[in-house]
Amino acid sequence: MIAELTTNERQTALVILLALAVTGLAMAIAGQGDPFGVHGALVMVVAIAGVFTVISGYYAPEPSDSRLDSYYDTPTKFGIVVAMIWAVIAMFVGDWVAWLLAYPNLTFDAAWSSFGRLRPVHTSGVIFGFGGNALIATSFYVMQRTSRARLPDQLSPWFVLLGYNLFCIVAATGYLMGVTQSKEYAEPEWYADIWLVIVWVAYFVLYLRTLARRKEPHIYVANWYYLAFILVVAMLHIVNNLAVPISWGSAKSYSLFSGVQDAMTEWWYGHNAVAFFLTSGFLGMLYYYMPKRAGRPIYSYRMSIISFWGITFFYMWAGSHHLHYTALPQWVQSLGMTFSVMLLIPSWVSAGNALMTLNGAWNKVRDDAVLRFMMVAAVFYGLTTFEGSFMAIRPVNSLSHYTDWTVGHVHAGALGWVAMITFGAIYASVPWLWKRETMYSPRLVEVHFWLALAGTVIYVFAMWNSGIIQGLMWRTYNESGTLAYSFVDSLVAMHPYYIARAVGGVFFLLGTAIGLYNIWMTIRTAPRAASELAADRPVLAGAPALQAGE
Amino acid sequence: MFGFHYRLERKAIGLVLAIIGVASIGGIVEIAPLFTIHQTVEDAPDMRVYTPLELAGRNIYIREGCYACHSQMIRTLRDEVERYGPYSLAVESKYDHPMLWGSKRTGPDLARIGNKYSDEWQVEHLNNPRDVVPESVMPAYTWLLRTKLRTDDLSNHLRAQRTVGVPYTDDMIANAAADAYGQAAPDSPQADGVVTRYGKATTVRPFDGRPDELTEMDALVAYLQILGRLTDAAHKPIASAEK
Ligand code: HEM
Ligand code: HEM
Numbered sequence: 001m002i003a004e005l006t007t008n009e010r011q012t013a014l015v016i017l018l019a020l021a022v023t024g025l026a027m028a029i030a031g032q033g034d035p036f037g038v039h040g041a042l043v044m045v046v047a048i049a050g051v052f053t054v055i056s057g058y059y060a061p062e063p064s065d066s067r068l069d070s071y072y073d074t075p076t077k078f079g080i081v082v083a084m085i086w087a088v089i090a091m092f093v094g095d096w097v098a099w100l101l102a103y104p105n106l107t108f109d110a111a112w113s114s115f116g117r118l119r120p121v122h123t124s125g126v127i128f129g130f131g132g133n134a135l136i137a138t139s140f141y142v143m144q145r146t147s148r149a150r151l152p153d154q155l156s157p158w159f160v161l162l163g164y165n166l167f168c169i170v171a172a173t174g175y176l177m178g179v180t181q182s183k184e185y186a187e188p189e190w191y192a193d194i195w196l197v198i199v200w201v202a203y204f205v206l207y208l209r210t211l212a213r214r215k216e217p218h219i220y221v222a223n224w225y226y227l228a229f230i231l232v233v234a235m236l237h238i239v240n241n242l243a244v245p246i247s248w249g250s251a252k253s254y255s256l257f258s259g260v261q262d263a264m265t266e267w268w269y270g271h272n273a274v275a276f277f278l279t280s281g282f283l284g285m286l287y288y289y290m291p292k293r294a295g296r297p298i299y300s301y302r303m304s305i306i307s308f309w310g311i312t313f314f315y316m317w318a319g320s321h322h323l324h325y326t327a328l329p330q331w332v333q334s335l336g337m338t339f340s341v342m343l344l345i346p347s348w349v350s351a352g353n354a355l356m357t358l359n360g361a362w363n364k365v366r367d368d369a370v371l372r373f374m375m376v377a378a379v380f381y382g383l384t385t386f387e388g389s390f391m392a393i394r395p396v397n398s399l400s401h402y403t404d405w406t407v408g409h410v411h412a413g414a415l416g417w418v419a420m421i422t423f424g425a426i427y428a429s430v431p432w433l434w435k436r437e438t439m440y441s442p443r444l445v446e447v448h449f450w451l452a453l454a455g456t457v458i459y460v461f462a463m464w465n466s467g468i469i470q471g472l473m474w475r476t477y478n479e480s481g482t483l484a485y486s487f488v489d490s491l492v493a494m495h496p497y498y499i500a501r502a503v504g505g506v507f508f509l510l511g512t513a514i515g516l517y518n519i520w521m522t523i524r525t526a527p528r529a530a531s532e533l534a535a536d537r538p539v540l541a542g543a544p545a546l547q548a549g550e
Numbered sequence: 551m552f553g554f555h556y557r558l559e560r561k562a563i564g565l566v567l568a569i570i571g572v573a574s575i576g577g578i579v580e581i582a583p584l585f586t587i588h589q590t591v592e593d594a595p596d597m598r599v600y601t602p603l604e605l606a607g608r609n610i611y612i613r614e615g616c617y618a619c620h621s622q623m624i625r626t627l628r629d630e631v632e633r634y635g636p637y638s639l640a641v642e643s644k645y646d647h648p649m650l651w652g653s654k655r656t657g658p659d660l661a662r663i664g665n666k667y668s669d670e671w672q673v674e675h676l677n678n679p680r681d682v683v684p685e686s687v688m689p690a691y692t693w694l695l696r697t698k699l700r701t702d703d704l705s706n707h708l709r710a711q712r713t714v715g716v717p718y719t720d721d722m723i724a725n726a727a728a729d730a731y732g733q734a735a736p737d738s739p740q741a742d743g744v745v746t747r748y749g750k751a752t753t754v755r756p757f758d759g760r761p762d763e764l765t766e767m768d769a770l771v772a773y774l775q776i777l778g779r780l781t782d783a784a785h786k787p788i789a790s791a792e793k
Contacts, residue, residue: 100687100689101656101687102687104679104680104686104687104688104689104690105690107689109690109692109693110693111614111693114614114615114689114691115615115618115619115689116614116615116616116617116618116619116689117614117615119615119618120615120618175615178613178614179613180612180613180615181612181648182612182615182617182648182650183648184653208562208563208566211562212562217560218556218559218560219559219560219562219565224559224565224569227565227566227569228569228573231566231569231570231573232569232573235570235573235574239577243714244710244713244714245710246703246706246707246709246710247703247706247710250703250706252609252707253710254647254648254707254710254711254713254714255647255648255714256647256714257647257648258643258644258645258646258647258648258649258714258715258716259591259640259641259642259643259644259645259646259649260584260590260591260640260643260649261581261584261585261590262643262646262647262648262649263643263649263651264580264581264584265581266648266649268576268577268580268581301552302552305552305555309572312569312572312573313572313573313575313576314576315576316573316574316575316576316577317576317579317580318576319580320580322653323651324625325625325626325627326623326625326638326651327623327637327638327639327640327642327643328640329584329589329590332580332584335579335580336580339576398625398627401625401653402621402652402653402654402655403655406653406654407654474629474633475627475629477629482632483629483632483633487633487657487658488683488685488686491685491686491687492685
């Protein structure tokens with residue numbers, strides 16, 4: 001890795017790492033006796049390890065100029081492996097948490113292992129650790145191919161990826177120590193948030209610099225989505241995390257907003273984290289890998305445009321559907337509901353565009369589990385957005401809100417859409433990246449596919465059932481006009497579904513672990529001849545970059 | 551339109567600006583007006599701030615992730631009002647930085663849990679919920695009784711709260727640690743100051759049953775017992791539910 005950096009970049013890396021080590025030291029001193037200090041020490045150790053790594057490779061010969069004739073893919077490789085490791089860890093924690101809801105004693109008598117601290121490790125781990133790494137890694141891959149340009153330098157992709165993972169680690173270890181802002185999907189505290197802003201700016205600049213070097217006049221659709229993901233997440237993150245720390249030596253801060261304004265800001269953020277992290281970014285992935293794998297151009301360029309701008313515009317209005325019947329003024333709730341329903345149009349245009357792209361390639365979908373992952377993802381995307389628009393209707397939400405139905409909806413999207421498209425994209429890129437004919441074992445990809453599908457279906461059906469039963473029990477009256485069930489009655493009724501969900505989770509987790517093993521074994525098998533790869537070079541005008549069909 | 555787009559997608563900066571523009575509108579229209587406070591948040595002259603002990607308890611509630619299973623927002627629906635009490639008003643979370651409305655009810659709503667149970671019940675329940683409710687799936691928080699409450703930084707907490715808009719006085723900030731101790735030790739000299747600074751209605755009790763030692767349990771129970779009782783506003787208009 002260090003051998004791929006120029007001497008100049010090695011020096012810059014050292015400066016950055018030393019600055020980071022000093023910052024870590026300062027944090028460790030200022031935050032003695034507080035989790036802030038522990039994080040300072042962690043940052044310092046990581047930075048010092050980085051310094052040693054750079055120094056040990058410092059005198060290696062500089063990379064030759066011939067590197068400029070090929071894409072720079074080492075960061076993508078790293079990101080893919082790390083994403084899969086996060087996936088296994090975070091899904092393990094997710095399944096643990098699922099078992100805890102059925103058998104609350106399946107844990108240690110220690111604060112770090114209680115439900116409330118593990119749950120954000122799961123949510124952040126899957127969304128940011130697994131999803132985020134996969135997005136960053138594939139975006140590097142896709143932006144180079146669709147621009148036919150190499151990344152502008154070797155250092156900034158590493159800064160983005162490693163910096164981002166430092167953020168994820170600080171976040172997850174923080175939750176275990178009880179460091180959290182309690183804002184869903186924005187739990188990390190102020191110092192982690194500031195660090196993420198720095199990393200994110202570097203990511204944005206890197207994206208723009210690569211686009212500026214492109215040899216394709218047009219910016220391909222996938223890049224619009226990745227760009228929207230980068231830009232809007234930055235916007236949301238900065239506004240929602242505005243907070244005042246209690247001192248420079250403490251992890252704790254207080255949100256600038258309170259009460260109803262805070263609720264609206266949080267769900268404007270929360271819903272659009274769904275939109276721009278879990279949807280836009282992954283649509284970018286879909287728009288590159290699906291046509292590539294199917295060997296067919298995107299069905300419609302116009303549909304891409306309509307759905308892109310529709311999603312970017314409508315989603316931002318929809319956050320208030322998380323606050324129906326609350327103390328939020330009703331006009332905001334109504335706006336949120338209206339836009340959520342309209343949002344179905346661009347969402348289904350996207351899903352339709354993806355599925356129509358497969359027209360004429362259905363035989364491939366039947367034979368190729370990788371393409372099938374992507375196809376199922378597009379179907380679940382359509383399903384989840386339909387469900388979401390439905391749940392956003394006020395009377396429906398009066399039943400579904402606060403129940404497991406929401407959790408069912410979340411995982412229909414998270415497992416069926418986000419995870420499936422990611423697995424598809426990863427299985428497609430691994431042989432391309434490591435110059436292999438195929439995955440180590442296509443059979444295991446097939447096994448993973450069926451485990452993942454079975455796990456998702458079990459999970460989602462269990463939660464639909466429990467959610468609707470729960471919602472109905474809470475509002476059922478008996479003849480004398482009083483509430484028929486106590487809260488504990490509904491709790492008892494959930495028990496079998498919680499077990500079913502946890503079993504579904506085992507399936508899904510097992511599939512992911514098999515995926516990681518398969519990727520690892522692919523990396524270890526022998527490479528094929530280099531000559532076949534001529535088409536995958538930026539400067540040779542070999543294969544044209546992806547084009548839309550029309 | 552498509553012709554225009556055909557040109558737009560050739561310019562990275564154009565695309566960036568267009569995305570920022572299109573994505574900003576929704577948030578601006580929906581969020582900015584909420585800061586015209588008087589139309590959004592009711593007036594409640596009797597509303598008091600959290601005492602340092604209650605604030606510390608609230609931070610434990612956040613730290614342990616209670617919000618992942620409990621909401622603090624009773625919606626304007628008949629069954630919720632009958633199950634949990636008058637529906638929540640915006641003013642009730644006016645001093646909540648951040649709010650803890652929650653999005654999932656694995657356990658019941660807690661917006662009006664204050665005074666529903668005795669301190670002893672709360673302590674026993676938190677220590678092991680299944681001792682009192684055998685079917686419960688709530689985690690046992692055994693370490694709360696064992697852990698001493700950290701009070702040395704409470705003044706910093708109050709100061710930061712003031713920066714974000716909660717009306718703590720200099721006096722409250724200066725005496726934060728003593729007030730936290732006093733509120734859980736009724737016979738101590740520090741107890742009087744709590745009532746002077748935070749009002750007569752403030753509960754001064756040995757929440758975990760042991761006045762000599764200030765534990766995290768004291769703080770969390772003090773917080774739970776004040777939930778829904780910072781103001782009477784929600785009880786005043788007969789809370790008629792929307793059906
Ligand atoms: C092995 C697979 C998985 C299992 C067993 C699992 C299990 C769980 C459980 C038990 C919860 C807590 C639900 C509750 O509090 O009632 C949860 C929440 C959540 N999970 Fe997963 N999960 C899995 C995979 C994923 C993936 C891949 C993602 C995202 C890409 C994801 C995203 C989320 C989110 C966003 C929440 C919060 C939901 C909410 O607050 O409504 N999960 N998960
Ligand atoms: C048209 C698109 C969509 C709409 C209108 C929509 C709507 C909704 C609604 C109404 C809720 C319930 C809010 C509540 O009662 O608390 C919800 C929750 C959620 N949705 Fe969607 N949804 C859409 C697509 C998606 C997709 C594609 C995902 C991807 C994973 C997703 C992830 C989530 C998550 C994570 C939550 C839980 C938030 C929480 O309470 O913690 N949604 N959505």
